[in-house]
Amino acid sequence: MSCPKTEHLLSRYLAGDMTPLAREELFRHLADCEYCGAEMRGLDSVQRQLGSWNDERVPHWDRGLELFRREHRVPKDHGKLPNLWQWLPTATSIAMLCLLLLNTSLVNSDQGLSVTFGSRLAATEIEAELAGFADAQRAEMQALIARFEQRQDNNNVQLLQAVMEQTQQTTAENLEQIYTYFEQQRLQDLQAMRASYEQLVDSDYETIRSIEQLAQYVSYQGDLR
Amino acid sequence: MSSKDDDEALIAAALNGSTFAWEKLVRRYESRIYNHGLRLMGNPTDAMDLMQEVFLGVYRNLHRFRGDAKFSSWIFRIAHNKAVDLSRRKRLLATQYRNDAAAGSDGLEPIASAHDEPDQQLGIKQRNTRISALLESLPLQQRLIVELKIFQSLTFDEIAQMQEISSNTAKTRFYGALKKLKMKTEETDVLP
Numbered sequence: 001m002s003c004p005k006t007e008h009l010l011s012r013y014l015a016g017d018m019t020p021l022a023r024e025e026l027f028r029h030l031a032d033c034e035y036c037g038a039e040m041r042g043l044d045s046v047q048r049q050l051g052s053w054n055d056e057r058v059p060h061w062d063r064g065l066e067l068f069r070r071e072h073r074v075p076k077d078h079g080k081l082p083n084l085w086q087w088l089p090t091a092t093s094i095a096m097l098c099l100l101l102l103n104t105s106l107v108n109s110d111q112g113l114s115v116t117f118g119s120r121l122a123a124t125e126i127e128a129e130l131a132g133f134a135d136a137q138r139a140e141m142q143a144l145i146a147r148f149e150q151r152q153d154n155n156n157v158q159l160l161q162a163v164m165e166q167t168q169q170t171t172a173e174n175l176e177q178i179y180t181y182f183e184q185q186r187l188q189d190l191q192a193m194r195a196s197y198e199q200l201v202d203s204d205y206e207t208i209r210s211i212e213q214l215a216q217y218v219s220y221q222g223d224l225r
Numbered sequence: 226m227s228s229k230d231d232d233e234a235l236i237a238a239a240l241n242g243s244t245f246a247w248e249k250l251v252r253r254y255e256s257r258i259y260n261h262g263l264r265l266m267g268n269p270t271d272a273m274d275l276m277q278e279v280f281l282g283v284y285r286n287l288h289r290f291r292g293d294a295k296f297s298s299w300i301f302r303i304a305h306n307k308a309v310d311l312s313r314r315k316r317l318l319a320t321q322y323r324n325d326a327a328a329g330s331d332g333l334e335p336i337a338s339a340h341d342e343p344d345q346q347l348g349i350k351q352r353n354t355r356i357s358a359l360l361e362s363l364p365l366q367q368r369l370i371v372e373l374k375i376f377q378s379l380t381f382d383e384i385a386q387m388q389e390i391s392s393n394t395a396k397t398r399f400y401g402a403l404k405k406l407k408m409k410t411e412e413t414d415v416l417p
Contacts, residue, residue, distance in 0.1 A: 007400065010400060011396050011399075011400035014400055014403065015381055015396045015399070017381075039407075042407040042410075042411070043403045043404070045407070045410070046406045046407045046410060047375065047403065049355075049356065049359075049410065050356055050359075050371065050375050050376075050406070051375065052352055052356070053260070053264065053353055053356050054352065054353060055256055055260045056259070056260060056263060056349070056350075056353060057256070058255050058259045059269065061273070061277070063248050063251040063252070063255070064247070064251065064277070064280050064281065064284055065244055065247070065248060067281070068239075068244055068247050069244060086245060
């Protein structure tokens, strides 16, 4: 079973250029004509099937770039400038990302504008950390100074002791030398005194002998008379 | 900036020797041209050949593009003419794609994207293969009209102008093409 109107009606329907009146006529006919209805559903189904095409990905190719570069001789400056502009948004994005990651902020204080990195909380923490570090350094320096002073004192004491010992020893040596000197002087004096005594004794003996001689002489003289 | 203005800016830059502009222009249209080739030629190898010939033609004639029409219309007119030429040169068009698809590869498999599941890719491939097989059953002139009407969404006046026929002839050919495809589909559904 076929219908003489099928081709005319459906070719206009597919063309999509039907007036509202023609469209109404078509649907009235379709309600009565089973063949045209089935034909139209079949054509719609084919169109839907064709419309289900999914674009496939293009295999890798060089996009004619080699040919373009070879045949389209371009001054080098022309080729470089667009590349710089091409990189500009990327560079800007990277810079913005860095600013965000570093949490950069512009602070207007009494000392003028200043750029800070990190959050204010982080800045406070850093300040506290720095203050603690400075205190620790100061305490360590004090301890070092104290140790240095103690060591210096110990060195001074040792030096003083050494000097004193040296001085004491020298003094003792000097005293001993004086004692020796005095002892020698005393011995020399004793020898001199002994010599004088002996001399005196000798002298006395001479005197006695002279007296004895004189007495003998006197006695002799007396005998003679 | 509209797509037309954007195309014209890229064309002007490419004519001044900007490889960046040329590459961007090609990237913008390569997928549509490649899939156009797949549907018309029936296999990836010929689709690739067609796409390269189309862009070679675009490159050679870029200075002739006046901007009166849309660049997309101009490039698809080139693609249409190249497809006709290529089809005439290659009488043995189509069976290879089906055979190759069944075999698995012809060396020009598209690079699957990370988000495409293998099953999904396979489904798309099978559906496209079925559509290609259907289209191959049509003579080239009818296949071109189906391509231009359904896939490129051209009006019958534009198709008529491109194919140098009357608008009514284009409509009749389109109806005839769909009718053949409907019969082919019914045959396929009936056969095991």
